[in-house]
Amino acid sequence: MFESAICQIIFYVFAALAALCAIGIVAFRNPVASAMNMALSFGFTAAILFGMGAQFMGIVQLIVYAGAILVLFLFVVMMLDVKAEERFCKLPLFIGLVVASVFAGIVTYVSLNLPGAGSFSCPMATLCENIDALAVTDTPAATACVQAPAGYGGSLPALDSTAANLAANPGMTPECAAKATGYPDVKLLGKTLFTQYNIAFVILSFALFAGTVGAVALARKIRKD
Amino acid sequence: MMDAILNWCDNLLENDIWFYLITTVIKLVLMFAVILAFVVLSVWIERRVAGWIQDRPGPNRAGIPLTLFKRYGSKEKQPLKNVLHYFGIPETCWIAKLCTWLKLDRDIPTFGLMQPCLDGGKLFLKQENTPSYVRKIYFIIAPMLVLGPPMVAAAVVPFASSASTCWGDINMVVANIGIGPLWIFAISGLSVYGITMAGWSSNSKFPFLGGLRATAQLISYEVAMGLSIIPLLMMFGTLNMQDIVSNQAANGWTLLPLWGEGLSLQRWVMMVPMALSFIIFVTCVFAEANRTPFDMAECETDLVGGYHTEYSSMKFASFFMGEYAAMVIGSALVVTLFLGGWSIGFGADEALHAWCDWVAVICQFLMFIIKLLAFIFFFVWVRWTLPRFRWDQVMKLGWLVFLELAVANIFLTAAVLYFIK
Numbered sequence: 001m002f003e004s005a006i007c008q009i010i011f012y013v014f015a016a017l018a019a020l021c022a023i024g025i026v027a028f029r030n031p032v033a034s035a036m037n038m039a040l041s042f043g044f045t046a047a048i049l050f051g052m053g054a055q056f057m058g059i060v061q062l063i064v065y066a067g068a069i070l071v072l073f074l075f076v077v078m079m080l081d082v083k084a085e086e087r088f089c090k091l092p093l094f095i096g097l098v099v100a101s102v103f104a105g106i107v108t109y110v111s112l113n114l115p116g117a118g119s120f121s122c123p124m125a126t127l128c129e130n131i132d133a134l135a136v137t138d139t140p141a142a143t144a145c146v147q148a149p150a151g152y153g154g155s156l157p158a159l160d161s162t163a164a165n166l167a168a169n170p171g172m173t174p175e176c177a178a179k180a181t182g183y184p185d186v187k188l189l190g191k192t193l194f195t196q197y198n199i200a201f202v203i204l205s206f207a208l209f210a211g212t213v214g215a216v217a218l219a220r221k222i223r224k225d
Numbered sequence: 226m227m228d229a230i231l232n233w234c235d236n237l238l239e240n241d242i243w244f245y246l247i248t249t250v251i252k253l254v255l256m257f258a259v260i261l262a263f264v265v266l267s268v269w270i271e272r273r274v275a276g277w278i279q280d281r282p283g284p285n286r287a288g289i290p291l292t293l294f295k296r297y298g299s300k301e302k303q304p305l306k307n308v309l310h311y312f313g314i315p316e317t318c319w320i321a322k323l324c325t326w327l328k329l330d331r332d333i334p335t336f337g338l339m340q341p342c343l344d345g346g347k348l349f350l351k352q353e354n355t356p357s358y359v360r361k362i363y364f365i366i367a368p369m370l371v372l373g374p375p376m377v378a379a380a381v382v383p384f385a386s387s388a389s390t391c392w393g394d395i396n397m398v399v400a401n402i403g404i405g406p407l408w409i410f411a412i413s414g415l416s417v418y419g420i421t422m423a424g425w426s427s428n429s430k431f432p433f434l435g436g437l438r439a440t441a442q443l444i445s446y447e448v449a450m451g452l453s454i455i456p457l458l459m460m461f462g463t464l465n466m467q468d469i470v471s472n473q474a475a476n477g478w479t480l481l482p483l484w485g486e487g488l489s490l491q492r493w494v495m496m497v498p499m500a501l502s503f504i505i506f507v508t509c510v511f512a513e514a515n516r517t518p519f520d521m522a523e524c525e526t527d528l529v530g531g532y533h534t535e536y537s538s539m540k541f542a543s544f545f546m547g548e549y550a551a552m553v554i555g556s557a558l559v560v561t562l563f564l565g566g567w568s569i570g571f572g573a574d575e576a577l578h579a580w581c582d583w584v585a586v587i588c589q590f591l592m593f594i595i596k597l598l599a600f601i602f603f604f605v606w607v608r609w610t611l612p613r614f615r616w617d618q619v620m621k622l623g624w625l626v627f628l629e630l631a632v633a634n635i636f637l638t639a640a641v642l643y644f645i646k
Contacts, residue, residue: 032363032425039418059407063451067414068444071421075440078425078433186403186464 010051018044031077035070042066056186238392252399253380259594260379264549267601268341274605284340348542356427356535363426368536368543370419375550378412381405382557383467385567385589386474386574388582397567397586398467405466406458409558410451413513413551417443420515420522423544424532435531438616439522442512445623446519450509452631453502456638457562460495466561474568475575479503481565484572491645498638503563505627505634510555512623515548516604518611521619556600560593564600567593 021044024037042065049058193201238244269284276283309321355364385397402408417440424436457479461469473479477487479499486492512519523531533544560566567589568574577585614622 036418055402055404056407059404059411062411063407063414067411067417067447071414071417071440071444074418074421075437075444078421079437 011048014044014047014051018048032074035074035077038073039066039070042070056189241393244392248395249399252395252397256379256382256384256399257376259384260376260550260553263553263597263601264546265341265345266338266598267549267553267605268344269338270598270601271605271608272340273337274602275609278606278609284337287337287339287343345542349539351538353538353540355537356429358428359535360426360428363422364535365540367419367423367426368540368547370422371416371547372419372543372550374412374414374416374419375547375554378409378554379557381408381466382554382561383470383566384593385586386467386471386578388586396467397590401465401467403463403465405464405469406454406558406562407464409554410447413554414443414447416547416551419547420532423536424522427532427535429535431529432532432534435522435524435528435534438528439515439532442515442519442521442619442623445620446509446512446627449505449623449627449631450513452628452635453505453509454562455631455635456498456502459635459638459642460499466566470561470566470568473565474570478565478568478570479563481570484570491641494641494645495638498634498641499563501630501634501637503559505631506563507559508622509627510559511604511607512619514551514555514604516552517608518614519619520613521616524613526613552604553597553601556597556604560596560600564596566596 018041021037021041025034025041028034028037042061046058046061046066049055049061238247273283273285276285306316309316309324314320355361380399381402383396383398383401387394387396389395400408420439420443421436424432424434424439427433427436457469458464460479461472463469463472476485477483477492480496480503482488482492482496515522520531522528523533525531528534533541536544569577569588569592574585574589577588
């Protein structure tokens with residue numbers, strides 16, 4: 001009860017802040033202010049992930065986006081000393097309105113169909129509660145439940161923390177696994193990524209590698225001597 | 226009355242959530258106090274060791290002058306003489322001579338430890354001068370962004386093992402999360418924003434160049450730093466800092482596998498990749514903390530003062546403190562990952578735990594402090610031994626040497642783990 005309340009508070013506070021900062025990115029005319037807003041927005045998104053117990057995803061969000069990519073953005077913006085935008089886009093207003101409303105429609109549709117949307121609770125808290133409630137009485141039912149509600153992605157990893165800890169650490173005793181705090185999300189994620197989605201993962205790595213090689217080839221100056 | 230209060234406390238602590246909150250706040254305050262004390266202490270260590278290495282005394286005088294006490298009430302002109310007289314010790318005796326040699330007749334000796342405090346006071350009282358051409362908001366936020374992150378990053382460093390009380394176990398780490406080293410990388414990586422913004426918002430040439438240099442350097446070395454500890458994580462199989470240290474306490478430190486499972490052939494062969502990752506990691510920590518030989522961002526021979534040229538008074542002091550805080554956190558991370566963290570070693574941890582939990586915790590805390598001090602000394606030693614690199618050398622070392630070595634090291638570790646059982 002207490003945990004799910006905290007979960008909800010964290011979700012709503014940080015979601016609101018992240019949305020505000022996201023608006024700030026486009027609203028500010030000064031490119032550095034936009035970049036700083038983007039950093040804040042990434043930070044709040046990471047906080048939401050932390051609140052859901054997905055610590056690894058949250059920290060990766062911070063390291064990769066806030067720590068590396070955005071710093072590079074800032075670097076370029078500052079180095080070129082980009083002045084505040086003065087020219088406004090000449091596109092007619094209604095095109096912008098159409099694009100914006102299409103995106104708003106998609107977001108609204110998705111968020112209304114998330115589990116727990118009817119009771120105004122954050123999706124992750126509801127999912128955890130459902131599974132924990134089922135896990136006590138009926139393990140197969142809980143496993144079936146984590147196949148996720150219809151129309152909502154694929155199957156999710158089991159969220160029964162004792163079983164998950166046991167599965168991730170074969171040497172662990174059941175008592176120890178029950179005591180272990182939280183879900184071993186790093187191990188679960190690694191296992192899922194390197195078994196179930198291994199081919200997609202390797203293909204993606206090759207795509208990124210090709211991109212890097214291409215960037216180096218384009219940026220390199222060919223010497224004539 | 227007393228019973229009622231004790232009962233109330235007992236009831237409060239029996240509640241899991243309150244117990245967790247109260248112990249966490251205590252640990253948090255302790256951690257902050259230690260970090261801030263170490264920032265001051267490392268400034269003093271820096272100057273004393275610098276003096277020692279360069280064959281000069283360094284700040285060894287600044288003490289608490291006894292004239293202060295004379296001014297505030299004490300009419301005695303020579304307190305030492307009176308004290309000696311009180312105990313009936315003659316003034317020619319060796320005790321008196323020793324006291325005179327220690328300058329006890331003039332001030333309370335602190336061996337120069339008052340110097341950093343006085344420096345802090347001086348910087349606090351100086352006039353603040355903000356140039357008219359700076360970008361105000363970013364100019365003010367920047368020092369905060371440099372000082373803040375290292376303090377937050379310290380939350381995952383374990384400073385002792387766990388102790389059990391009648392209300393539950395206390396784990397001697399502020400935040401026992403499953404992503405320890407990543408948390409430190411992520412949070413201390415944010416301090417690059419502070420430096421970049423300081424350089425950009427100062428709106429003048431040299432700070433700007435310093436900010437650009439700092440950004441490029443920090444990003445380059447973060448990559449090698451992250452890759453260099455992967456072999457270590459492969460060996461321990463966990464990202465939780467407390468688990469990593471407990472493992473080292475039971476089975477030998479990463480760089481000193483002399484007891485437990487550390488005596489196996491695998492661990493001894495693992496010393497090769499571990500030593501390699503230790504060298505890469507320590508060098509990257511130097512670069513991340515912006516210390517000589519990597520202090521390109523504030524290199525005074527070509528950049529005046531670098532990114533903090535336009536800053537004065539306490540804003541400058543924040544940068545200064547941020548640098549030392551980063552150094553302390555870097556040392557703590559190296560000690561935790563490679564040198565056993567709080568572990569006393571040679572099986573002493575288990576023996577002490579079997580005897581008394583709290584004695585073990587206190588001994589481990591002291592051990593951690595000693596290791597931290599030793600590593601800070603090493604930091605300072607390197608600073609006053611090696612000259613500053615050239616900018617292109619720094620970049621070459623990061624991208625062409627360390628990155629490749631770190632990646633090769635991962636494969637080497639995998640081979641050792643696979644082939645040698």
